[in-house]
Amino acid sequence: MPAWNRSSLRARTTWATGAVAALVCIGFSMLFLVFVGNQESESAETRATAGWDRVLPIIKLGQLPSVLPESRGDAIQVLNAHGRVVSATHQLVGRPPIATLPPGNDAAVRSQRSLCHVDGLTGCKTVVLFKVFQPDGIWLVNVAVPGVPWYGNRTVLSLVIGMSLLMTTMMAVGVSRAVGKTLGPVDAIRTELKEITGTGLHRRVPVPLNQDEIRLLAETVNATLDRLEGAYEQLRQFTSDASHDLRSPITAMRAQVEEGLMYPDDTDWPRTATEVLTGIDRLQAIVTDLLNLAKLDAGVMLNRRPTDLANMIAAELDRRTYRVRIVRRFSRSVVVDCDRLRVIRLLTNLLDNAERHADEQITIIVRADGPMAVLEVLDDGAGIAPEHRETVFDRFTRLEASRSRDAGGTGLGLPIARQIAQAHDGTLTIDDSAQGARFVLRLPRCDNSH
Numbered sequence: 423m424p425a426w427n428r429s430s431l432r433a434r435t436t437w438a439t440g441a442v443a444a445l446v447c448i449g450f451s452m453l454f455l456v457f458v459g460n461q462e463s464e465s466a467e468t469r470a471t472a473g474w475d476r477v478l479p480i481i482k483l484g485q486l487p488s489v490l491p492e493s494r495g496d497a498i499q500v501l502n503a504h505g506r507v508v509s510a511t512h513q514l515v516g517r518p519p520i521a522t523l524p525p526g527n528d529a530a531v532r533s534q535r536s537l538c539h540v541d542g543l544t545g546c547k548t549v550v551l552f553k554v555f556q557p558d559g560i561w562l563v564n565v566a567v568p569g570v571p572w573y574g575n576r577t578v579l580s581l582v583i584g585m586s587l588l589m590t591t592m593m594a595v596g597v598s599r600a601v602g603k604t605l606g607p608v609d610a611i612r613t614e615l616k617e618i619t620g621t622g623l624h625r626r627v628p629v630p631l632n633q634d635e636i637r638l639l640a641e642t643v644n645a646t647l648d649r650l651e652g653a654y655e656q657l658r659q660f661t662s663d664a665s666h667d668l669r670s671p672i673t674a675m676r677a678q679v680e681e682g683l684m685y686p687d688d689t690d691w692p693r694t695a696t697e698v699l700t701g702i703d704r705l706q707a708i709v710t711d712l713l714n715l716a717k718l719d720a721g722v723m724l725n726r727r728p729t730d731l732a733n734m735i736a737a738e739l740d741r742r743t744y745r746v747r748i749v750r751r752f753s754r755s756v757v758v759d760c761d762r763l764r765v766i767r768l769l770t771n772l773l774d775n776a777e778r779h780a781d782e783q784i785t786i787i788v789r790a791d792g793p794m795a796v797l798e799v800l801d802d803g804a805g806i807a808p809e810h811r812e813t814v815f816d817r818f819t820r821l822e823a824s825r826s827r828d829a830g831g832t833g834l835g836l837p838i839a840r841q842i843a844q845a846h847d848g849t850l851t852i853d854d855s856a857q858g859a860r861f862v863l864r865l866p867r868c869d870n871s872h
């Protein structure tokens with residue numbers, strides 16, 4: 423369960439729900455109480471009218487006793503035209519008038535007042551004044567019935583307050599529980615993420631069973647962790663491979679120099695220097711490759727220019743000689759918008775690899791394929807098994823067969839080549855072929871002939 427503290431989402435939602443529920447309850451309670459109050463005062467008025475109905479015929483008949491019989495405990499007082507009490511129920515016998523008409527006698531036939539602390543009566547009362555028109559003037563019948571507060575009566579008030587408190591508490595507790603239940607998995611994910619930060623990337627956050635947003639969140643977090651772990655592992659592997667590849671030539675050079683120094687007179691120093699220079703060349707090549715990769719990883723700006731692919735490749739092939747036969751199958755006017763130096767770097771690596779592995783011949787094809795320009799480099803060597811066709815693009819990957827053919831390679835050529843292809847929005851893959859390896863580069867064409 424998520425921790426309960428005042429600023430937590432759960433606490434805030436609970437308080438907000440409680441406040442809204444309380445406001446709604448107060449609103450409805452007020453309406454209900456006012457309604458009940460109106461009903462009660464209507465029935466009090468009916469009760470007062472019944473008292474008047476009872477007394478009026480007796481007044482009219484002139485048979486008014488000095489003590490009136492009472493009904494339901496309601497007090498009645500009859501005042502003659504001079505304002506003197508001529509008859510009253512027993513509570514008001516001998517008491518002064520509880521209410522009189524205002525001066526000027528212009529009050530309505532029936533009027534009403536709320537009076538408290540009336541002599542002879544307990545509590546607050548609603549006193550209804552009825553005018554009775556007699557030959558000698560206007561008589562007054564005061565009927566006092568129990569006073570009705572605006573909320574009706576206390577029982578209803580207590581009931582309404584109790585119900586409101588109960589509803590508000592139930593809503594707040596219900597929402598608090600629901601939010602707690604909803605946030606439980608989020609808290610579990612947070613706790614696990616905290617652990618992962620402290621211990622390692624191999625752990626995953628718990629995925630709740632419900633098909634909801636929190637499950638999607640957990641799945642996304644786990645997918646991100648998968649990628650992070652993969653990237654971290656790749657970086658770790660890369661660093662360890664790079665250090666290993668840098669250390670080998672350094673160790674070899676150091677051994678050569680140490681041996682020379684141990685037997686300086688027997689050492690062929692020019693030969694040692696040449697061997698050390700070879701080592702330095704290798705170190706330089708590795709460092710240059712690493713730098714190239716780092717630049718491509720960082721998304722370096724390309725110096726693009728529209729280039730006829732066949733022309734550029736032909737010029738590159740003419741620059742050097744190969745130990746095997748080169749077959750060219752070029753379509754003309756296949757133009758790509760490319761950074762020439764980098765595409766030549768890609769091509770050189772494919773040609774170097776092909777020359778290293780070919781038996782007799784390398785075939786180079788340039789053609790258009792819809793919106794794409796295609797460059798294929800095929801050799802007639804042993805080829806690359808399907809299961810290695812992706813791994814050879816991983817950094818520092820060298821297959822067993824080529825280690826024997828050329829100990830000098832570092833396994834960075836193809837990863838760089840693929841990065842160059844991708845930087846040009848293209849692809850570099852190894853496709854099926856009848857014999858040998860078939861590298862296929864696809865780049866978007868920039869000529870409008872397709």
Ligand SMILES: Nc1ncnc2c1ncn2[C@@H]1O[C@H](COP(=O)(O)OP(=O)(O)OP(=O)(O)O)[C@@H](O)[C@H]1O
Binds near residue numbers: 824
């Ligand atoms: N034409 C090919 N035929 C068979 N195997 C190949 C061919 N081209 C590449 N490979 C395999 O792929 C591996 C990776 O090639 P890549 O060009 O990345 O590295 P390299 O040539 O060994 O070293 P570098 O290019 O960094 O000097 C090679 O070591 C080799 O095993």
Ligand SMILES: [Mg+2]
Binds near residue numbers: 771774775831835
């Ligand atoms: Mg290579």
